[in-house]
Amino acid sequence: QSALTQPASVSGSPGQSITISCTGTINDVGRYNYVSWFQQHPGQAPKLMISDVTSRPSGVSDRFSGSKSGNTASLTISGLQAEDEADYFCSSYTRSTSWVFGGGTKVTVL
């Protein structure tokens, strides 16, 4: 069981928006703005999509956005495209100077 809770799967049609949640505790997601989101296609290394809750690294599409409310962070993908079909997982720095991860969410483009 992962420290951060994510839905196992989320799906949407091309052009739609979807949101993936990542729920932690007051000792990680709720305490720090150090939540990251990664995208992983089969057989590839994970790619950083969002850091520090809302920051997009250079080269990442502005269709990806992050937010946080209380102990839950969220990743929203707008204008869903076929290439967005992948696994997504979150991570957070914690009060015990360690890092925790979510179990991952499989995004399916219908």
Add this chain to the structure above:
Amino acid sequence: QVQLVQSGAEVKKPGASVKVSCKASGYTFTGRNIHWVRQAPGQGLEWMGWINPTTGGTNYAQKFQDWVTMTYDTSINTVYMELNRLRSDDTAIYSCVRDSGNYGMDVWGQGTTVTVSS
């Protein structure tokens, strides 16, 4: 571009040790910590710890403190993760990940599969 390239798959017997390497390129090697993360089959990602390739300082997750050792060699821009007294439940994909410089991680290695089986 920034890259982390890991060593190949390993098969080990219970009780043995494994040492996985992670070679960095495309940035100043001593400028960022390197984390190690693992994922066992059907399980979530698990943070193991990090090493500072400048000072050699380490921060191991409490679970791994007595049986993991992280080292580095600046002459070849490589960090190593050695796990001792392997058990079957150590079968996993082990990945090195560069620290982002701000309490996060950014670039991942391709992962190394370690299989522990008698």
